[in-house]
Amino acid sequence: MxxxxxxxxxxxxxxxxxxxxxxxxxxxxxxxxxxxxxxxxxxxxxxxxxxxxxxxxxxxxxxxxxxxxxxxxxxxxxxxxxxxGKGTPLSSDNEAILLMDFSAESRFVHFDPAIREFTADFSPQMPPLQLGEAICRKINDSFIYEPGVTDVHSTSAVVMALGRGVCQDFAHIMLAACRSLHIPARYVSGYLFGGSTPLGHDEASHAWCEIYGGPETGWVGMDPTHSTLFVDERYIKIGSGRDYADVxxxxxxxxxxxxxxxxxxxxxxxxx
Amino acid sequence: MKRFFDGYHPEASRFFDEVMTGEGSPRPHYDKLLSRFGQFSVDDIKARREMVNIYFRNQGITFTVYGLEEGIERLFPFDLIPRVLPSEEWALIEKGLTQRITALNLFLHDIYHTQNILRDRVIPPELVLGSSHFRREFVGVTPPRGIYIHITGSDIIRDGEGNYLVLEDNLRTPSGVSYMLQNRQAMKRAFPVLFEKYKVRPVENYPQELLRTLQEVAPQGRSNPNVVVLTPGIYNSAYFEHSFLARQMGVELTEGRDLVVNDNMVYARTTRGLERVDVIYRRIDDDYIDPLMFRPDSKLGVAGLINAYRKGNVTLANAIGTGIADDKVIYSFVPKIIRYYLGEDPILQNVPTWLPGNPSDLKYILEHLDTLVVKAANESGGYGMLIGPESTTEEQERFAELIVKNPRNYIAQPTISLSRHPSLFNDSELYGCHIDLRPYVLNGKTTTIVPGGLTRVALKRGSLVVNSSQGGGSKDTWVVDE
The missing domain is CATH 2.60.40.2250 (Immunoglobulin-like)
Known part of the structure; x- marks a missing residue:
């Protein structure tokens, strides 16, 4: 495309x-x-x-x-x-320092008790991508998309407490959930063709996540804001980082x- | 006749005394000092004390104490009795510090480039990469001549046997060198005869050496580089020093608002318009130096400075990100760092250090909190510290909790009985006070250390804390040629 x-x-x-x-x-x-x-x-x-x-x-x-x-x-x-492109696999860079950065807490991504509870049902033994997908689906099912309740400074802990937010917030929740289960995950800034919100065609910047599937698979894009979950050719990536603050x-x-x-x-x- | 030092009790069995040997006789390099002081009456001393105080007051030499009621400015307490270092001991310190700075600079270059030392697992990568002082923004950026540390103020102590040990490498914005220079001026006025008796190596050329070092690391192709000092402003505890050094070097003292970045170049606002700046001796911490890159709420910095620096259009001294090598956890690896990069044994030893991050160390630390010194990994100035033997059980419990909660953030060391040196109280009484030594290392094309440095004194009797913010004072330090 x-x-x-x-x-x-x-x-x-x-x-x-x-x-x-x-x-x-x-x-x-x-x-x-x-x-x-x-x-x-x-x-x-x-x-x-x-x-x-x-x-x-x-x-x-x-x-x-x-x-x-x-x-x-x-x-x-x-x-x-x-x-x-087709969206996956995106890249396979697996520098130790990057994997470490993308496995830890960061400015907007916190391992608070609520996120631990949110991920309590997931088995860390599952393959990373399956686990990522399950987390992505759970966020998409249980969080309410609502602009205006959060701002660009809202941390994952704030969003956990609110239960609602926008794409940036969903991405931070996903990062917190994955990383707290030791799956490297990074924040992606970009665009989505065909409207970026589930509410309609109010186009703006979009944000989602990339999950590290291991050295063979590399990084796979997943979007907790949309029920299609996997990143496809409608997605344009600008860049990535630990969270919104990096990009x-x-x-x-x-x-x-x-x-x-x-x-x-x-x-x-x-x-x- | 009663000799001036007759009433002095060195307690040499408990501490290494700088002046007296265990047998109670003076060390040879103190002979002339003792005989000169022996000629003084209490009134002679009082007169000299007065000369020194007038000099300091006229120079406006003060520092600000944080954590007290608003804006407490004090005269830095000064002890009239100088510390004398024989040249062969100084030679060891000079060699040891040069080795250390050379290795630490190679370490910084490595971790901001290929990270071989982490790949070779000499240092666990998470200790470096997980530190807030590791500036990922600068990976791949090479400062002029590959120099990260231009100005260092290492803290050196002596243990019970008199061995010189490095306690801390201060690689960010070490302060105190202005006191070294002022102490010398004051002493020369008060004790001219003593200076005739000793061949004291001069320190007065420090500002010129500093300027030369800063000019040497200017961006390539800038002949006659423009150097400025960047200060956080008058509320900073070391503001006096910033203005003093700028004046001594003959360069502009600037605050963030005096500088501006245009088209990736740094300029100073002057009465003649904007003037290009090539080298900034910055006394502002990384976090506050550029609101565009680091803390956006900083009013002290210069927006866009870091991008100009990254591009090589301006030099910052010290470089951004040196704090990682200054981290007290990384400190414990310095002997390994020296062996790794230089293939040499360290000339100056570290103080033994336990890391709570290692389970066996943690157990030891928690069991010995009453005898150890515990320090926060990234605090300076004697803050965030537990001195076991002087602490209460409650304080020990509080630190135990802190350590367990955040092991990466603490280190523990044995309580070293710092060496003692007689200090003068009430112009008549001598009392052994613990001291350390902070030499100032300049690192440009070559490494230069002015002989001596700042000897800090724990003037509270019995105290081990020499920091000026904690009631410490200083004395002049003489490196003497026999």
Whole structure:
């Protein structure tokens, strides 16, 4: 499937700000081990600052820029064309340090008593992928998709207590459940063609998980937000990390005294 | 005639005394000092004490004590009797520290690149990778000349036999060097005759050596590099030192708000406009140095600094991520680190260390809490510490709980009776106080250690804690050529 993504991010400020420093992680995964191919990527930023690039520890492509002079909005349009693959297997990198990172607690992923209880029925003796699938199904069945009850700072423990949330929250629950049963699991940021929420076609960034099946199988994508569970060719991966904190699509700092309003729109269309 | 040191009781059976031997006679390198002090009356001493105090007050040499009522600034307590180190003992320390810093720098380069030492299981990988001081962001990034540690302030102690041991490698932002320099200035004013009698090796060139080291590690191709000092600001306990060193080096003292990153380069705001910055001697911890990369709530840092650094457009001294080699758990592996990278035996030994992460060590620690010193792996300044012999049963129980809950976070060491050196109380009475030594190591193209360092004194009688935040003071340290 060849898909085109147009991802607009607009920060509007109630009064002028200055010295914006911004990092974006919006480049679709194009690593050797990935089953998708990104054939084109452009980044259009108002005020046309110079854009710099590096690859972070988890292999994600990061672009960054700054705007010194005073401004009252920062508008970022990322456009990419991606040929998606079947979804699995995604990659087989199994560096010890990565497996360790993806097996431990992290900023948003906590092994709280509630998650222990949630996974109490699962046998850690099951093969990792079967176990992952069972966890994924249980989250999809028992959590309620509801925007607005959580925010980007909600930890897995908070979401466990609420029993509801959005894709990012479901992914964090899944990571906590898998890792607490010693299955390496990582957070994936990306897009989904055909609407990313179970409620309808309100398109935005999406998030899901990849589960490590062992050196033979590698990493397999699973999505606890959708009842189809397994990642397929509708999914476009941007990058991965321990949790949301490692792969926020946009993060930045600025100086000044103003209220910030963020609006995001994502359009994923098929071009073949 | 009553000699000045006549009333001094070294208790040499219990402690290694720096001045007196077990037989009660002075060590040869203290002969001249003892005979000079022997000529002083109490009034002579009082006059010299006054000269020193006026000097310190005029220089504004203070430090801030945390954890007390708001903003307590104090004069750093100073003991008039200098510590004298014979040159052959200094040579051993110098060689030992150079070996240690060389190995630790190779260790940092390795764990931020191929991680051979972890693959070879010399150190359990989880101890490095699981530490909050391991900065994964810098894996694969090579600082100029491959140098991570530019400035070190190692803490050295002497055990009961007088052996020099390394207690801590302070590889992040060690402080105290300004006291070393000021102590020397004060002593030169108060004891000019004594300086004529001894050939004391100079320390005054430290700021110039520091500047040279910083210039040597500038990004490639930057001739006449612009160096600045970056301070967290006036509320930091070492602010005096930051401004002092900047002044001595003749470079700008900056706070985060004085610097700005544009197009991946760092600039300082000056009255002449923005000026490119090449090297930053930063006295801000990793966590606070760049709100874009680390703590977003930090108001002290410079947004985008880390990306400029990653690109090689600016040098940070010390590098980001050196804290991992400073972790007290990793400390216990330093002798292995030296053997692994240099194939040499350590010249300076470690203090024996037990790790609660090992079940057998844990059992031993819990059974001996009343005799051991327990330290949090990542605290400094004497905070988060249990000194077994001086602790109550409740304190021991509290630490037992902490250790069991988070074994990775603690280490235990035997309570070492630090060596003692006579200190002057009320300008008349001599009393043996425990001391340590913090030499300052500079590491650029070559490794330079100004002779001596800061001798810290536990001025509370009987106390083993020399940290200034815990009631410690200091004395001048003389490396003397015979």
């Amino acid at each position: 060849i898909l085109k993504v147009e991802h607009r991010t607009l920060f509007a400020y109630s009064s002028p700000i200055y010295e914006t420093a911004t990092e974006v992680r919006l480049h679709p995964d194009s690593s050797q081990s990935s089953s998708q191919r990104c054939s084109s990527f452009t980044l259009d930023i108002e005020h046309t600052p110079n854009i710099f690039e590096y690859t972070d520890f988890y292999g994600n492509k990061v672009h960054h820029f700054n705007i010194l002079q005073s401004h009252d909005r920062v508008s970022i349009l990322a456009t990419s064309i991606v040929e998606t 926020p699509p946009v993060r930045g700092t600025w100086k000044g005294n103003a209220e910030e309003t963020l609006s995001v729109s994502v359009r994923v269309s098929s071009i073949s």
